[in-house]
Amino acid sequence: MDIFSILTGRRYRLFDYVGHPEAEHIIITMASSSETVEETINYLNAKGEKYGLIKVRLFRPFSTKYLLKALPSSCKSIAVLDRTKEPGSTAEPLCLDVAQSLFNAYQNNKIETLPRIIGGRYGLSSKDFTPAMVNAIFNNLKQEQSKNNFTIGIIDDVTHLSLPYDKRFEINKSAFQALFFEEDSHLDQSLSSLEKTLGNSKFNYVQSFKEIDYKKSESKQVKHMRIDSKPIKAPYLITNADFIACQNVLFADMDNALNNIQSKGTLLINSSLTSKIFWQSLSANVQGAIIEKKVKLYIVNLKNLKTHYRIGEASISAFDTCFLYLNNGYVYSNNLAQLCTKIISVNTSKQTNFNTISIENKSDFESTLLGKLLRGNEEILVGDLPIDGSYQTNTSIFNTTRTLKEKPDWNSESCIQFGAFSMACPQGALRIKVYENEYLDTKSIGFKSIASKDFDLMNYTIQINEDQCNACNNCIEACDVKTIKLKPHFNMENSDWKYFKSIPEFDRTKIDITKISQQQLQEPLFKYSTGDDGCGEAPYLKLLSQLFGDRLLVANATGASSIFFWDFTNDSLVEKPRRKRSCMVKLVI
Numbered sequence: 001m002d003i004f005s006i007l008t009g010r011r012y013r014l015f016d017y018v019g020h021p022e023a024e025h026i027i028i029t030m031a032s033s034s035e036t037v038e039e040t041i042n043y044l045n046a047k048g049e050k051y052g053l054i055k056v057r058l059f060r061p062f063s064t065k066y067l068l069k070a071l072p073s074s075c076k077s078i079a080v081l082d083r084t085k086e087p088g089s090t091a092e093p094l095c096l097d098v099a100q101s102l103f104n105a106y107q108n109n110k111i112e113t114l115p116r117i118i119g120g121r122y123g124l125s126s127k128d129f130t131p132a133m134v135n136a137i138f139n140n141l142k143q144e145q146s147k148n149n150f151t152i153g154i155i156d157d158v159t160h161l162s163l164p165y166d167k168r169f170e171i172n173k174s175a176f177q178a179l180f181f182e183e184d185s186h187l188d189q190s191l192s193s194l195e196k197t198l199g200n201s202k203f204n205y206v207q208s209f210k211e212i213d214y215k216k217s218e219s220k221q222v223k224h225m226r227i228d229s230k231p232i233k234a235p236y237l238i239t240n241a242d243f244i245a246c247q248n249v250l251f252a253d254m255d256n257a258l259n260n261i262q263s264k265g266t267l268l269i270n271s272s273l274t275s276k277i278f279w280q281s282l283s284a285n286v287q288g289a290i291i292e293k294k295v296k297l298y299i300v301n302l303k304n305l306k307t308h309y310r311i312g313e314a315s316i317s318a319f320d321t322c323f324l325y326l327n328n329g330y331v332y333s334n335n336l337a338q339l340c341t342k343i344i345s346v347n348t349s350k351q352t353n354f355n356t357i358s359i360e361n362k363s364d365f366e367s368t369l370l371g372k373l374l375r376g377n378e379e380i381l382v383g384d385l386p387i388d389g390s391y392q393t394n395t396s397i398f399n400t401t402r403t404l405k406e407k408p409d410w411n412s413e414s415c416i417q418f419g420a421f422s423m424a425c426p427q428g429a430l431r432i433k434v435y436e437n438e439y440l441d442t443k444s445i446g447f448k449s450i451a452s453k454d455f456d457l458m459n460y461t462i463q464i465n466e467d468q469c470n471a472c473n474n475c476i477e478a479c480d481v482k483t484i485k486l487k488p489h490f491n492m493e494n495s496d497w498k499y500f501k502s503i504p505e506f507d508r509t510k511i512d513i514t515k516i517s518q519q520q521l522q523e524p525l526f527k528y529s530t531g532d533d534g535c536g537e538a539p540y541l542k543l544l545s546q547l548f549g550d551r552l553l554v555a556n557a558t559g560a561s562s563i564f565f566w567d568f569t570n571d572s573l574v575e576k577p578r579r580k581r582s583c584m585v586k587l588v589i
């Protein structure tokens with residue numbers, strides 16, 4: 001460790017102790033959890049507690065000698081935390097090492113009393129580890145009958161070993177907290193400029209990190225940012241923000257951004273609507289939450305702002321500049337004055353018309369286990385998980401953020417019925433059907449059809465599913481005669497697709513699959529793939545699902561196909577094709 005110190009300038013012991021010098025109750029843990037424990041201990045000790053923390057810097061080889069050096073002689077009880085669960089073992093690895101070390105030391109008279117040692121697990125299921133959990137662990141440790149082998153962060157109604165904790169518990173919060181829900185790679189460009197500008201101001205300390213989406217298209221990223229006049233030790237997510245910015249209005253609803261804003265906080269949403277229409281377009285849930293929390297709501301049309309602003313030496317994105325304008329105590333810049341007419345305050349005094357648009361069957365899905373997971377519901381019980389490990393398929397349909405401003409439009413007059421555009425669509429959003437006269441819809445205004453070239457006396461329609469399309473342009477590129485074009489229009493009802501879906505699929509036995517124009521009549525069983533415009537994998541998978549249907553076996557190791565098939569809330573295959581994990585093989589038919 002001395003050599004490490006010389007090389008890096010950072011000094012660590014094998015075990016570092018922090019906390020009260022005569023601590024009676026101690027947590028032993030490692031890695032980033034120790035920051036959270038230390039911050040909570042400082043807060044609780046200032047209120048009169050005698051808590052301590054041993055940070056394990058080197059796990060293996062485990063040194064009993066140095067553990068004893070770090071342990072205060074006043075210690076009565078210890079909670080050892082592991083971020084793992086080892087099924088079948090009596091306790092987790094760090095807990096076993098600590099227990100064995102102290103037991104040996106007691107037997108060899110190296111310590112006078114043997115502290116009570118309990119083990120606990122945290123961070124299971126990728127759950128955040130927060131000061132509220134640390135507080136609950138100490139409360140458990142102080143009980144005469146402490147719960148051993150406990151789990152914190154999940155609700156385990158099977159073993160009943162989880163520790164309850166008060167989510168409202170917060171340690172002294174001096175930092176200003178902000179969340180930015182942003183689309184695609186916007187965050188990458190803006191991450192350092194805003195933080196640098198803030199860090200150079202009188203508020204010297206800025207902490208920023210981001211949650212990144214696994215999806216290729218329609219993805220979002222959430223930036224968590226804290227600003228304080230003193231160093232910030234808070235390696236956990238922000239759940240009570242002073243300020244939230246949403247680049248897409250759907251993030252406020254679908255991602256429950258409003259759950260994470262504090263009372264009287266500020267919410268900024270990117271929108272091209274006028275203040276009144278914007279308010280009317282919000283769902284009942286969103287309006288209700290805004291009114292109840294007395295949130296100050298603003299909208300801004302980012303398209304109308306310059307892409308970047310220059311503040312000091314940094315070039316800052318328009319979205320981040322709006323943050324500086326609304327929180328103008330942090331950075332002063334003449335540049336920001338011009339924003340005052342662009343950021344519009346929304347009148348939120350009463351609830352009004354609601355936007356009732358929804359994806360088919362979405363409300364049914366929301367009440368299922370996967371629906372709750374997708375919405376970030378924290379109250380899922382261990383007992384809710386299926387015993388046989390089987391989950392609903394074809395769920396990516398519910399995991400889409402419909403940000404479409406333009407959609408492909410079919411010009412039936414110039415169409416040569418080649419089908420390449422449909423083949424190129426990674427989403428399975430553009431479909432072709434050939435059908436009898438009896439299915440011709442005469443009522444729907446937008447529904448188009450022409451006579452089929454390949455099949456006598458049959459009708460031919462190309463239809464787009466607007467819920468599915470992500471405007472990637474692949475179909476437009478693939479169409480030689482440009483019969484498909486992007487049009488700035490959005491049919492919120494998606495009624496033409498609903499009608500199109502009711503038309504029966506064409507008889508597969510009559511299709512010549514060597515001709516694209518006919519092969520593309522086969523129904524894709526791979527949909528809502530979230531493949532991006534540059535993603536070559538999704539159209540091939542879709543084609544395989546059309547060609548081989550329920551005889552397809554997909555085996556994948558990792559990469560994009562893992563996201564397509566193995567993220568339970570983002571499964572893109574309808575149930576027929578089978579799928580299997582594989583170490584080596586990417587795809588097998």
Ligand code: SF4
Binds near residue numbers: 408426427474
């Ligand atoms: S724009 Fe992309 S997703 Fe939409 S229909 Fe065309 S290929 Fe499919």
